[in-house]
Amino acid sequence: MAYSDDDKERVLTATDMVALVSEQVPLKRVGRRFVGLCPFHSEGTPSFSVNPEQGLYYCFGCQASGDAISFVMQTLRVDFQEALEHLARRSGIQLIEVSSPSKASKSKRESHLSLLSRAQQWFAKTLADNTVGREAREYLRSRGITQEAIDRFGIGFAPEEADLLQRAIGASAEDFVEVGLGYKDDRGLVRDHFRGRVMFPISDATGRVVAFGGRILPEIQEKSSYPLPKYKNSPETYLYHKRRVLYGLDLARSTIVARNEVVVCEGYTDVVGLWQAGVENAVATCGTALSDEHFERLKNFAKRIVLSFDADSAGQNAAERFYKFEKNFNIQIYVAKVPYGKDPAEVAKDNPELLPKMIEDASPYLMFRLSRLFEGADMTTSEQRAKVADEAISMLIEHPSPLVRSEYLGLIADATKISFSELKGRVERRAKVARRGVPSEDAQTKGRWAVSEGDRAALETLRHLINDPGELSEIVVPQLFRVSEFAELATIVGNCSSVSEAASRLSDVGGDLSDLFYRLIADPPVSEILDVLATFVSREALYELESITQRLKRGDVEGDLLTLSSRIAQARRLVEAIGSGVDVPAHTGELISWLLEVRSSK
Numbered sequence: 001m002a003y004s005d006d007d008k009e010r011v012l013t014a015t016d017m018v019a020l021v022s023e024q025v026p027l028k029r030v031g032r033r034f035v036g037l038c039p040f041h042s043e044g045t046p047s048f049s050v051n052p053e054q055g056l057y058y059c060f061g062c063q064a065s066g067d068a069i070s071f072v073m074q075t076l077r078v079d080f081q082e083a084l085e086h087l088a089r090r091s092g093i094q095l096i097e098v099s100s101p102s103k104a105s106k107s108k109r110e111s112h113l114s115l116l117s118r119a120q121q122w123f124a125k126t127l128a129d130n131t132v133g134r135e136a137r138e139y140l141r142s143r144g145i146t147q148e149a150i151d152r153f154g155i156g157f158a159p160e161e162a163d164l165l166q167r168a169i170g171a172s173a174e175d176f177v178e179v180g181l182g183y184k185d186d187r188g189l190v191r192d193h194f195r196g197r198v199m200f201p202i203s204d205a206t207g208r209v210v211a212f213g214g215r216i217l218p219e220i221q222e223k224s225s226y227p228l229p230k231y232k233n234s235p236e237t238y239l240y241h242k243r244r245v246l247y248g249l250d251l252a253r254s255t256i257v258a259r260n261e262v263v264v265c266e267g268y269t270d271v272v273g274l275w276q277a278g279v280e281n282a283v284a285t286c287g288t289a290l291s292d293e294h295f296e297r298l299k300n301f302a303k304r305i306v307l308s309f310d311a312d313s314a315g316q317n318a319a320e321r322f323y324k325f326e327k328n329f330n331i332q333i334y335v336a337k338v339p340y341g342k343d344p345a346e347v348a349k350d351n352p353e354l355l356p357k358m359i360e361d362a363s364p365y366l367m368f369r370l371s372r373l374f375e376g377a378d379m380t381t382s383e384q385r386a387k388v389a390d391e392a393i394s395m396l397i398e399h400p401s402p403l404v405r406s407e408y409l410g411l412i413a414d415a416t417k418i419s420f421s422e423l424k425g426r427v428e429r430r431a432k433v434a435r436r437g438v439p440s441e442d443a444q445t446k447g448r449w450a451v452s453e454g455d456r457a458a459l460e461t462l463r464h465l466i467n468d469p470g471e472l473s474e475i476v477v478p479q480l481f482r483v484s485e486f487a488e489l490a491t492i493v494g495n496c497s498s499v500s501e502a503a504s505r506l507s508d509v510g511g512d513l514s515d516l517f518y519r520l521i522a523d524p525p526v527s528e529i530l531d532v533l534a535t536f537v538s539r540e541a542l543y544e545l546e547s548i549t550q551r552l553k554r555g556d557v558e559g560d561l562l563t564l565s566s567r568i569a570q571a572r573r574l575v576e577a578i579g580s581g582v583d584v585p586a587h588t589g590e591l592i593s594w595l596l597e598v599r600s601s602k
């Protein structure tokens with residue numbers, strides 16, 4: 001590890017876990033904890049739980065657990081160091097590096113990121129330059145892009161010359177090529193990858209620039225003797241994975257979560273245009289189709305995904321994949337009403353007030369497909385109408401939900417003027433064939449720690465201990481627990497100086513013990529410790545009394561019978577006093593001493 005444990009502790013202490021999680025899923029306070037829908041598995045009712053005092057989380061559905069660092073690692077898909085750095089930046093903490101074998105690779109990554117950040121600054125400076133940047137600024141203005149948007153999105157300009165950037169940011173040829181800013185030409189000279197282009201920095205989810213997208217200036221495209229692509233992105237590098245990165249996600253994230261809706265476009269200019277029109281929850285794929293990885297990521301942020309593509313590209317997407325995502329991730333896919341033949345950036349320029357409405361009026365994906373079919377179809381004769389109905393049914397039966405299917409049947413009946421019952425019969429026949437062999441839903445996973453009624457008091461006591469070890473570890477000692485996992489957990493917690501230390505030790509241990517710990521920490525007790533402890537200790541004492549009685553019957557006891565019977569009498573008296581509510585704290589304390597004595601003499 002390149003950072004000290006001290007740093008980790010400082011970062012964890014400074015991080016407000018509820019605020020951190022709330023950037024991705026809305027949370028609600030319930031008693032001493034916060035709950036929400038789990039970002040790690042798809043669900044309809046919340047089973048994700050955050051303990052705000054300890055900064056730890058646990059999901060009662062999928063058993064995901066951990067602290068702020070593991071949360072960032074899993075949701076933003078970064079490694080430990082990146083997560084730590086992200087959280088440190090977030091809280092304004094300066095990390096202290098310690099040398100380690102991994103430092104070399106870490107500092108390479110760091111220096112590459114800083115290279116990309118310097119490139120971004122240089123592009124921005126060039127755009128602002130009176131002479132060099134003029135044409136680019138005029139182009140942006142002609143596209144309706146404001147200075148405010150230029151600043152927010154860090155837009156810049158790469159001039160036409162072949163090798164300005166590399167010299168300007170002082171990069172070695174090797175690094176320059178490796179981060180995707182340049183390439184070697186046939187004579188072995190390093191050239192700038194982006195030339196004559198308006199530059200859009202592409203950041204990872206934590207807001208660090210990992211790549212660029214460049215839009216060619218029209219003048220340069222026109223005077224070029226060979227065809228230049230309109231848009232050009234950085235090549236794939238170890239920092240930039242096209243199938244995973246979403247342009248603008250770092251800036252839009254909190255709005256996306258707050259609105260539970262994300263607008264997905266195809267280009268960076270679409271995102272900028274939407275933002276200018278007040279739609280602040282838009283992101284863009286960068287020159288690739290919407291991938292499974294994109295969905296995997298988006299499902300953590302919002303349940304409503306609005307595709308804001310031009311109508312043709314939206315129509316070309318594979319319906320089957322979308323329905324699978326909707327089902328697996330419990331999300332809904334909508335298609336925005338983008339005017340035919342236009343993309344959002346063009347609408348933003350000509351008719352910006354239309355954009356928010358376009359998103360608001362988005363239709364469910366199936367509705368979008370059916371409308372397109374009906375709009376373009378000739379339905380003059382009854383044969384033509386039957387053919388369109390057949391096509392519509394083909395679309396309908398791809399949808400996995402019978403409820404949704406019957407919902408849309410009326411729409412098809414209206415459009416094709418074929419009777420509802422006739423259509424219904426056709427759908428049922430075809431759906432039956434299509435759906436044969438689809439496996440049933442997985443059985444619900446059951447909790448591993450369903451304890452018996454007798455162990456409940458023990459579990460509740462353990463819950464108190466884990467949530468407040470400072471107060472309780474002197475009193476609630478491991479020997480009190482008969483369930484071996486409970487005793488083991490009490491031992492670990494008792495040996496750690498803080499809950500977060502115990503948490504990280506248990507994360508290392510993993511397995512059932514770690515699961516039990518997080519389960520109890522994620523759901524802090526609402527009961528009174530004294531009530532719980534008194535019940536627990538009384539139960540344990542009764543158990544020991546019973547066991548002594550059994551042994552007495554078998555003659556299986558050593559030592560003085562008189563002492564033994566006075567011991568039994570003492571415990572009976574204490575249990576009774578506790579049961580009738582007489583001086584409970586003192587009697588509970590005495591009973592604990594009694595128990596420990598009996599158990600240590602075994």
Ligand SMILES: [Zn+2]
Pocket residue numbers: 038039040041048059060061062063064
């Ligand atoms: Zn979960």
